[in-house]
Amino acid sequence: MTTHAPQAAKSQVTTAIDFERDGIQTGCLQVPYSHDRDAYGFIPVPLMVARHGDGPTVLLTGANHGDEYEGSVAIMHLMHALKLDELKGRLILIPALNFPAYLNGTRTSPVDKGNLNRLFPGDPNGTPTQMIAHYIETELMPKADYILDFHAGGITMDYVPMLFVNRPVDQAAADKTEMLIKAFAAPRVMYLDSLESELMIGSAARKNGTFFATGEFGGKGAVGAEGLAIIERGIRGMLQALGVLPAAAPMDDAAPSKRYSFRGDHYIFTPVPGIFEPTFELGDQIKAGDLAGLIHDPYRPWAEPERIYFKADGLAVMKRLLARVDAGNCLGHLAEEER
Numbered sequence: 403m404t405t406h407a408p409q410a411a412k413s414q415v416t417t418a419i420d421f422e423r424d425g426i427q428t429g430c431l432q433v434p435y436s437h438d439r440d441a442y443g444f445i446p447v448p449l450m451v452a453r454h455g456d457g458p459t460v461l462l463t464g465a466n467h468g469d470e471y472e473g474s475v476a477i478m479h480l481m482h483a484l485k486l487d488e489l490k491g492r493l494i495l496i497p498a499l500n501f502p503a504y505l506n507g508t509r510t511s512p513v514d515k516g517n518l519n520r521l522f523p524g525d526p527n528g529t530p531t532q533m534i535a536h537y538i539e540t541e542l543m544p545k546a547d548y549i550l551d552f553h554a555g556g557i558t559m560d561y562v563p564m565l566f567v568n569r570p571v572d573q574a575a576a577d578k579t580e581m582l583i584k585a586f587a588a589p590r591v592m593y594l595d596s597l598e599s600e601l602m603i604g605s606a607a608r609k610n611g612t613f614f615a616t617g618e619f620g621g622k623g624a625v626g627a628e629g630l631a632i633i634e635r636g637i638r639g640m641l642q643a644l645g646v647l648p649a650a651a652p653m654d655d656a657a658p659s660k661r662y663s664f665r666g667d668h669y670i671f672t673p674v675p676g677i678f679e680p681t682f683e684l685g686d687q688i689k690a691g692d693l694a695g696l697i698h699d700p701y702r703p704w705a706e707p708e709r710i711y712f713k714a715d716g717l718a719v720m721k722r723l724l725a726r727v728d729a730g731n732c733l734g735h736l737a738e739e740e741r
């Protein structure tokens with residue numbers, strides 16, 4: 403780790419891509435990384451930039467956490483299908499923001515242990531993951547009108563697929579948010595209220611005044627078919643609504659999205675280490691006082707397990723997958739439907 407550099411410092415990340423040029427360009431961001439096996443090289447972060455005609459710039463990103471795949475695969479499908487002459491505007495497509503973590507199949511980077519979505523605003527002279535965060539915030543975000551950053555539960559969690567939007571603070575934000583919700587047509591939408599960390603990509607977008615949405619679209623460290631389909635349908639709907647892609651065929655009518663929010667007491671944690679035996683399923687409708695699971699003590703297997711109860715009503719939207727837990731680990735969380 404290095405000391406904090408002034409925010410005005412220029413990124414050391416470079417690319418051969420010219421973001422202002424018309425056409426489809428592919429290549430990578432080059433994140434300098436000097437280490438025992440390579441003095442002058444870089445870590446690549448592959449991307450495609452497509453620009454044609456007049457229209458907004460949309461930045462689509464996946465694998466901000468390296469073990470979250472649904473968004474990443476949806477963005478690759480979009481790359482394969484993209485026809486330049488149909489485009490009006492600019493697409494910046496990055497399937498795997500934390501590329502070393504993505505190759506390693508882990509949430510954080512094997513290079514520096516960096517959790518990209520807890521490292522904003524980054525550091526131009528920091529570790530590779532800090533440099534990626536800084537580049538996104540200072541170079542990519544100012545170019546973008548809309549950012550969608552797709553997440554999932556990774557190898558440790560599973561999520562009910564949901565689009566996440568910031569709670570609008572004014573009418574202009576409300577109009578854009580409603581446009582996105584309708585166009586994306588996810589079965590469920592989660593409002594982010596005050597729980598968002600200042601270290602996340604969403605707060606960087608807010609500082610840049612860029613419209614931002616995210617979401618959790620599955621998990622299990624796999625490419626979930628349901629989450630993938632929701633993202634692909636959502637990207638197409640959004641780009642058509644923005645006029646970036648032609649609205650060739652009318653989209654099939656989707657039911658209105660159900661809307662949810664969550665609070666601190668929707669989370670459950672274990673106070674003790676042990677073996678977690680869940681007693682709920684993802685998508686269960688939970689009542690306060692319902693049993694969430696048992697924590698067995700591996701050192702005293704004959705002892706009664708610790709019983710974990712839910713503290714609120716709601717839909718079980720996240721469930722921990724790993725049985726082995728330490729004290730303080732999160733076991734799951736609920737969300738409350740807004741009516």
Ligand SMILES: [Zn+2]
Pocket residue numbers: 466467470519553554
């Ligand atoms: Zn994530």
